[in-house]
Amino acid sequence: MEITFFGATREVTGSCYLVRGKDVTFLVDCGMFQGGERNRNAPPFPFAPRDIDFVLLTHAHLDHSGRIPLLVREGFQGKIYATLPTIELCRILFYDTVKLMREEVERENRRRRRSGKPEIAPLFGEEEVEKALELFEPVGYDEIAEEKGVEFVFRNAAHILGAAVLEVWGEGTKVVFSGDIGQFGNVMEGSPPVIEEADFVVIESTYGNRRHKTLEETRREFAQVMQDAMGTCGKVLIPTFVVDRAQRVLYEIRLLRDSVGLHCPVYFDSPLGKQTTDIYLKYRHLLSGELERLHLQDDDPFGFPGLTYVTTPEESKALNDLDHAIILAGSGMCTGGRILHHLKHNLFKATTTVVFVGFQSRGTLGRALVDGAKLVHIFDEDIAVRARIATINGFSAHGDQEDLLRWVGYFRSRPVFLVTHGEEEIAEAFAQALREKGFEAIVPAFGDTLDLPRRTVVAVPRMPEKEDIVERLEREIQKLRGRTLTQESEVLLQSALILLEEAGRRSTSADELPKDGV
Numbered sequence: 001m002e003i004t005f006f007g008a009t010r011e012v013t014g015s016c017y018l019v020r021g022k023d024v025t026f027l028v029d030c031g032m033f034q035g036g037e038r039n040r041n042a043p044p045f046p047f048a049p050r051d052i053d054f055v056l057l058t059h060a061h062l063d064h065s066g067r068i069p070l071l072v073r074e075g076f077q078g079k080i081y082a083t084l085p086t087i088e089l090c091r092i093l094f095y096d097t098v099k100l101m102r103e104e105v106e107r108e109n110r111r112r113r114r115s116g117k118p119e120i121a122p123l124f125g126e127e128e129v130e131k132a133l134e135l136f137e138p139v140g141y142d143e144i145a146e147e148k149g150v151e152f153v154f155r156n157a158a159h160i161l162g163a164a165v166l167e168v169w170g171e172g173t174k175v176v177f178s179g180d181i182g183q184f185g186n187v188m189e190g191s192p193p194v195i196e197e198a199d200f201v202v203i204e205s206t207y208g209n210r211r212h213k214t215l216e217e218t219r220r221e222f223a224q225v226m227q228d229a230m231g232t233c234g235k236v237l238i239p240t241f242v243v244d245r246a247q248r249v250l251y252e253i254r255l256l257r258d259s260v261g262l263h264c265p266v267y268f269d270s271p272l273g274k275q276t277t278d279i280y281l282k283y284r285h286l287l288s289g290e291l292e293r294l295h296l297q298d299d300d301p302f303g304f305p306g307l308t309y310v311t312t313p314e315e316s317k318a319l320n321d322l323d324h325a326i327i328l329a330g331s332g333m334c335t336g337g338r339i340l341h342h343l344k345h346n347l348f349k350a351t352t353t354v355v356f357v358g359f360q361s362r363g364t365l366g367r368a369l370v371d372g373a374k375l376v377h378i379f380d381e382d383i384a385v386r387a388r389i390a391t392i393n394g395f396s397a398h399g400d401q402e403d404l405l406r407w408v409g410y411f412r413s414r415p416v417f418l419v420t421h422g423e424e425e426i427a428e429a430f431a432q433a434l435r436e437k438g439f440e441a442i443v444p445a446f447g448d449t450l451d452l453p454r455r456t457v458v459a460v461p462r463m464p465e466k467e468d469i470v471e472r473l474e475r476e477i478q479k480l481r482g483r484t485l486t487q488e489s490e491v492l493l494q495s496a497l498i499l500l501e502e503a504g505r506r507s508t509s510a511d512e513l514p515k516d517g518v
């Protein structure tokens, strides 16, 4: 097999990897380029969509999934494998993208008509989204699926709901695709999966050279920023991805209400906010123990008194009349969405606080604000920036360098790491960190093709050997230390103990082994 990198190469968006075998061609992810790279989304693709047999989709974020409707428009007809929550989230995000693109194209065409330039069309519409959704094929976590001799398993990546790390076997080679991986002990989705064997690992490196603050530090920092913001009696604007980060922030605000008495009306201003939160509640069994515990107590982790979901544009505009409020709105990097209106009306006020809670890609308005711009351009208007700008990175759905290296450390085979999904210097720094650990690491460039030769005999999941089981048990016990157990998990552990005792009774120690002639 061979792999060609058609996105997320020395950059963080546009994830798209083409894998070719003797009789099979498939894609892992087909994401949009975002920020300053958006013009790279227009077709043609650097391959023939009609020749792709199937797509494996790691998760719903548009930088991994957003060009799928375009792929369908250009002739792709195969299956798109993804977890069920990913499919549900894609449905919401794809239709929203159609709407946003249409609005943007209309604005652009008005300009073009005035200057006598030819009009442009959106990349895709509802029809392509519908067709794409019909091609989705749900795969449960940890199930082995197969197509055209390629076997694959989706593991919970602890990044956003439904996100997966992929284990893929084909032609005697095993390749692991990290997709995006979360922090260990992620408040939302738990911890990334332990994978021990691979020949090649395509690994993200968004935060490959950085350290996140600890959970305690992050919570303290957020509490301080929010309390300071309350002191100005102005608005607090939180640009956020509507999927995952918004729910995390709602949960953190809920905690602050209890701990420091933060009582201010909160508006989640997004036509998708309610639907997205509902999907998180629907798949709550996939969330972390911390959130599940609340569910067991019949408590909604993302809900609290004073929270309002703002759906219509009229309701959204009405928020302009408020002096004091916390407003969450997309998009997370301020590249579009309702946050732009709120920024336009509030950035020039010294009483406003803008709290960034996610990565800001180069070329975006969010990045400009984080980098300290004093004047920005929104909807054809110059806006002075007098608001306070705060950044909380610890809520990231991505692991930091320590998390990534810890994940890498579980591999007992010595895979070659193909480092992607990080800005150039970050990807290089992470590759260097891998080399210092004795691994081979390559940072591919756009269009690079690498051979994926059979390196070791890596088989599709088998019964683990005895040492594997004992080591795995030790690791699992280690993970449990320091965690608060729910009633349900205690019951599960009791059953595990009974089974463990039974396994002990049925096993033999070395000196009990039958000897020859006995």
Ligand SMILES: [Zn+2]
Binding pocket: 059, 061, 064, 159, 180
């Ligand atoms: Zn992602």
